[in-house]
Amino acid sequence: MTLVSASREVAIIGAGPAGATLAYELLQGGLKPLILDKAVFPRIKVCAGGLTIKALKFLPPDLGPVLENEINRVQLSFNLGRTFTKTSHQPLLYTVERQRFDAILMDRVRQAGGEFGEGERLEAITPGPGDLSTLATSRRLITVRVIVGADGARSRVARSAGLQPVDFWHLGLQMEVPRNLMGKSASEFTRTIYLDMGTMAHGYAWVFPRGEVLLIGVGGPVHQGPQLKRYHARLLSHLGLGEQSFPLAAHLIPHRVTPRPIMRGGVLLVGDAAGLADFWTGEGIFSALHSARLAARQILRFFRGEAGALTDYQARVDREIAPELKASYQFSRLFAGIGSLAFRCLERYDYPWEVFCRVMRGDRSFEEIKKRFRPDILFRKLLVKSARNRPIA
Ligand SMILES: Cc1cc2nc3c(=O)[nH]c(=O)nc-3n(C[C@H](O)[C@H](O)[C@H](O)COP(=O)(O)OP(=O)(O)OC[C@H]3O[C@@H](n4cnc5c(N)ncnc54)[C@H](O)[C@@H]3O)c2cc1C
Numbered sequence: 001m002t003l004v005s006a007s008r009e010v011a012i013i014g015a016g017p018a019g020a021t022l023a024y025e026l027l028q029g030g031l032k033p034l035i036l037d038k039a040v041f042p043r044i045k046v047c048a049g050g051l052t053i054k055a056l057k058f059l060p061p062d063l064g065p066v067l068e069n070e071i072n073r074v075q076l077s078f079n080l081g082r083t084f085t086k087t088s089h090q091p092l093l094y095t096v097e098r099q100r101f102d103a104i105l106m107d108r109v110r111q112a113g114g115e116f117g118e119g120e121r122l123e124a125i126t127p128g129p130g131d132l133s134t135l136a137t138s139r140r141l142i143t144v145r146v147i148v149g150a151d152g153a154r155s156r157v158a159r160s161a162g163l164q165p166v167d168f169w170h171l172g173l174q175m176e177v178p179r180n181l182m183g184k185s186a187s188e189f190t191r192t193i194y195l196d197m198g199t200m201a202h203g204y205a206w207v208f209p210r211g212e213v214l215l216i217g218v219g220g221p222v223h224q225g226p227q228l229k230r231y232h233a234r235l236l237s238h239l240g241l242g243e244q245s246f247p248l249a250a251h252l253i254p255h256r257v258t259p260r261p262i263m264r265g266g267v268l269l270v271g272d273a274a275g276l277a278d279f280w281t282g283e284g285i286f287s288a289l290h291s292a293r294l295a296a297r298q299i300l301r302f303f304r305g306e307a308g309a310l311t312d313y314q315a316r317v318d319r320e321i322a323p324e325l326k327a328s329y330q331f332s333r334l335f336a337g338i339g340s341l342a343f344r345c346l347e348r349y350d351y352p353w354e355v356f357c358r359v360m361r362g363d364r365s366f367e368e369i370k371k372r373f374r375p376d377i378l379f380r381k382l383l384v385k386s387a388r389n390r391p392i393a
Helices: 017-028 098-111 156-160 179-188 222-238 285-303 311-320 322-348 351-361 366-373 375-387
Strands: 005-013 034-037 050-052 073-078 083-087 093-095 115-118 122-127 133-137 141-149 168-178 192-197 204-210 213-221 249-255 267-269
Touching: 005 017, 017 034, 017 098, 017 285, 050 285, 073 322, 083 322, 093 204, 098 115, 122 156, 141 156, 141 285, 156 267, 168 179, 168 222, 179 213, 192 322, 204 222, 213 222, 267 285, 285 311, 311 322, 322 351, 322 366, 351 366
Parallel strands: 005 034, 005 141, 034 115, 073 192, 141 267
Antiparallel strands: 050 093, 073 083, 122 133, 133 141, 168 213, 168 249, 192 204, 204 213
16 A cells, blocks of 8 residues: 555545535535545446436436436336336436446536545544544545545445444345347336335335346345345246346445434445435435535535534434435335235325325425324224235235
8 A cells, every 4th residue: 555645624435426416515615525436437336227306306407418218107016916007297217327327426526626536445544633534545544624424335434433324224136137138028118117016025126227228126125135036036037037147236225214323523424324225215316415415515514614513414314314214114114014905005096106206206205295194003004904905916
């Protein structure tokens, strides 16, 4: 390791959507953060690449070239059996290739004058000297005042700072399959995503179209890894792709549903590093962007001399992001508990579909719906009903 000592006000570890957004917003506010990523960009990231309309609202308007498929239909199946499709008259999400999407966000940081240490891995953080911290990277030692962990699900920053923000770990298993292997039925997956529920409690499967490939994946509790693998194999057979063999990539999805600490001293966590992926939908990019924006505001206030601005970051996340993640977690438990009954409701009534569309577009939140319907009460009532309800064959 070549040891070159350097000193910075802010270091951001990780250049995914959270780190890149934070870096850009700090640059706009007049700070010059250092951003490090162990990978050289463009780098591969295991992700279905679904960007909801609510997430797009946090992003620059000129993303056109990286937005691949516009999605306005959802095909839903129960236990890979009975299926129905719902259509929205407005787009719900776009799919992106993460390699290109993340690279374009970092290009914007570079153009704004950001200093990017690509291929530079954070190894350790030690407190001092004084109220500073020292980062040991694969290349050098750096003293900094504020460190932001934007380093994803298995955040080294979190571990170095003694933070454990995650309540539940999910595992995502995903394969990229060329569309043409699906024959005629591939044309169904142009503006449509496919979701399966009810096969595993807290597990789900998806097919997302992205240009000439289909992203075929399953997600669920990490301790059910072998079941998830079998689920993925069943999904492929169900899609008529049972004979196909492509690499199956795996990645953790972290969920924070209780107010666990996400900062300590001059260390803040954002995005997946803070465990902010949605338990029910698996969506993580939206909260990565939202938390990055909150962190940027507080860091700028801190450097303008506002005492307590950094500590306020956690309070803001717990006020502005956490209630939605908690509500989504509660709805997920409700749906897992009543399985086929929930599926029938979704199939039969348009209201839940319309609510889902509004949530994807950011016009409604699970939190508002929770306040209106109290899922804990609904859960108890519907559980009684579902006990009498036979699963769909
Ligand atoms: C299978 C799967 C499908 C998903 N599909 C969707 C979806 O469709 N839509 C959606 O919104 N979300 C989805 N997600 C979640 C989404 O991918 C994450 O929530 C999102 O990437 C979080 O962004 P981030 O910036 O916090 O972290 P990341 O995007 O994970 O970026 C972290 C960065 O930190 C770097 N890094 C890590 N450790 C170090 C280190 N020690 N030193 C330096 N750099 C380091 C990494 O190289 C990486 O570039 C999915 C996740 C999985 C696993």
